[in-house]
Amino acid sequence: MPPTFDNRKIMVIYVLGGPGAGKGTQCGRLVEDFGFCHLSAGDLLRAEQNREGSNYGDLIRTCIREGNIVPMEVTVKLLQNAMEATLKEGRPGDGWANGKGRFLVDGFPRKMDQALKFDEEVCLASMVVFFQTTEEVMLKRLLKRGETSGREDDNVESIKKRFHTYKDQTMPVIHYYAKQGKVAEIDSTASVEVVHKEASTLVKKLFAAQGTPA
């Protein structure tokens, strides 16, 4: 089966990094700069978990609390549906009309099976932006976020499990795309502003290389 989306019309950038590395924050800033559609796999899963009538609520809740990866079929379908809905809506004037669009896919793929399935059945990513910092920094940020996020996984026990899953399952994905020359690494230890400048420069370079207007 050919991929659902045509890479001549769709640009996808994967945004990866450990839990609390700053993926969501930086995606928000890049949306302001470039008008991307920001799709957070974690947010889509949490919305599905809370959707009345969902068959996956309990499965997603348990996986998230335990820091495990939800079976790929669920997440890939949610992303695919969200992309289709966005493209159908269209946002003329923002590079979205006529089935064209650009997406920041945040926190995905975090396991090899997801990466292979999305590449094969949905579309290829142009680049992986990889936010890298220490576990110490991530732990501190997540505990602070946990004071207000209401997230069931922003506690020490779940965070430790998420770190383990990240090293065990997600780092191989980053190595896989690095071998394809697609990974751009950014040290996200610095302030939001400093990290944002670097991320923004990277995206501009990608647009220039692809002949896409910023």
Ligand SMILES: Nc1ncnc2c1ncn2[C@@H]1O[C@H](COP(=O)(O)OP(=O)(O)O)[C@@H](O)[C@H]1O
């Ligand atoms: N560069 C930064 N410096 C300090 N705090 C940050 C920075 N980037 C993000 N944060 C904060 O750290 C927490 C985790 O960031 P978030 O973007 O949610 O990470 P992720 O999506 O990678 O889990 C949030 O509370 C956010 O406000």
Ligand SMILES: O=c1ccn([C@@H]2O[C@H](COP(=O)(O)OP(=O)(O)O)[C@@H](O)[C@H]2O)c(=O)[nH]1
């Ligand atoms: O493709 C994905 C993305 C997220 N998750 C689950 O959602 C949780 C939270 O992910 P999110 O990206 O929202 O937060 P982060 O851990 O990066 O802070 C993860 O620990 C996983 O349990 C998943 O199963 N598959």
